[in-house]
Amino acid sequence: MYQKVTLDNGINILTEELPHVRSVAIGFFVDVGSRDETEEISGVSHFIEHLMFKGTDKRSAKDIAETLDAVGGQLNAFTTKEFTCYYARVLDEHFDLAVDVLSDMFFNSKFDQQDIERERNVILEEIKMYEDAPDELVHDIFARSMWNGHALGRPIIGTAGVIANITREQIIDYYHKYYDPSKLIVAVAGNIEHNRVVNKLQPVLERKKSNHSNRKLVLPTPHRDVVCRSKDTEQVHLCIGTPGLKLNDDNYYVLQVINTILGGGLSSRFFQEIREQRGLVYTVFSYHTSYHDAGLFCIYAGLSKENIDEVLELVLKQIWDIQNNGCSKEELQRAKDQLKGNL
Incomplete structure (x- = not known):
């Protein structure tokens, strides 16, 4: 059975104790995804997810990568159309370390211009790789034709034209607008007591001020269409x-x-x-x-x-x-x- 605490700034902490395991999973879930983007910055949510691993004032990108690797932990993230998640899994004895790394990434990433340029190229290569996988690409084509002109119909990764031209200012503005504490849920499951989780997280999280912004949903209008894209494939x-x-x-x-x-x-x-x-x-x-x-x-x-x-x-x-x-x-x-x- 899970337990929940809501901090004064709107951050929700959810825990579930699983005493029969020796590990702990921690997820920082933020209520923002590609549906919150305008067409001019399509892909920025996914871009920010990449940049969160590129360094803070306390840790370099290499430090972030090595810290949890050194204790046998896992650190990763993913972006969806409606939320973004940063998560770690470690042995229960390394819970504090995982929280320190995740919270540092989440609140203190630098978004350095050199890192943005390097990661821009990485994402452009990711888009090319995706274009070469028609069995995956076809699902984005289907969604785009169903919800043409709506953010839910656009690919999470963005398009090459937008990613190539997105600026640091646009990235930082989007981060400050949507990475608000009121949009954050921290979920913890594993061999750890609820009170220990709250005692560790509350001092880290409660000092972050919130604007308590709410997402404004725009209902997509479905379209009937037949779309064909030619590619030199066997199937x-x-x-x-x-x-x-x-x-x-x-x-x-x-x-x-x-x-x-x-x-x-x-x-x-x-x-x-x-x-x-x-x-x-x-x-x-x-x-x-x-x-x-x-x-x-x-x-x-x-x-x-x-x-x-x-x-x-x-x-x-x-x-x-x-x-x-x-x-x-x-x-x-x-x-x-x-x-x-x-x-």
């Missing part, structure tokens, strides 16, 4: 889908079950019908992605060009069947058990 990468459900929708878990039945694993209808019985694809699956106010439901297949029409027909047939005939009791129970087992 066609296909996405077909619809708007989905927001995170707190009453039917969220219903859709999760439907998704599992249709394309959520080796026993799913798509996999069994399209790959196992007919051999038309190597990969086929479906997924549902939810945000605060919107969602996407997508079906993906990697296949040869000559099989597109037949695969599309089989996909639509299965969707029609579950709409009109539902599913068997066995399918329903298997999907429920699969979802519970994946928690």
Whole structure:
């Protein structure tokens, strides 16, 4: 059972004690992601995530990398469309060290111009790598066509044109605007008591002043479209889908079950019908992605060009069947058990 403390500046501290392990995981979750960006600075959330590892007044980039490595710990981060996370995992005896490193990165990063230029090149190479992976790129193309003109439809990593021209001033302005204490949740789980966590974190976090800013959500408008991008590849990468459900929708878990039945694993209808019985694809699956106010439901297949029409027909047939005939009791129970087992 987790425990929660909210500091005067709005920072939430969540803990869950797990006495049967010897490690501790610490995550700094900030309520900002690529949906908070304008098109002119698309990718800045991800850019800042990279820059957080490049040095503070107390630690160089090498120091940050070596400090937790030296005690067998892990340090990493990731950016999503609605939040960014910086996290560490260490043995319980090194909890204080992990907090010191994470809090120093989070509040004291320098954003030095030389580091920005180096990391700009790293991200441009990352974009090139992504462009060379059509099985990943197609999902961004799908989201962009569904929510064209909205931040949720843009790639988290940004575009080469924007990343090449973004300035230090834009980066720092965005950081100060959105990395507000009221947007921060610190979550800790492992072999550590709640009071020890609070006693360590509270003096570090409570001195940070907050503007208590709230995110202003702009609901995306879905578009119907057919988008093709030509690349010299052996396979066609296909996405077909619809708007989905927001995170707190009453039917969220219903859709999760439907998704599992249709394309959520080796026993799913798509996999069994399209790959196992007919051999038309190597990969086929479906997924549902939810945000605060919107969602996407997508079906993906990697296949040869000559099989597109037949695969599309089989996909639509299965969707029609579950709409009109539902599913068997066995399918329903298997999907429920699969979802519970994946928690």
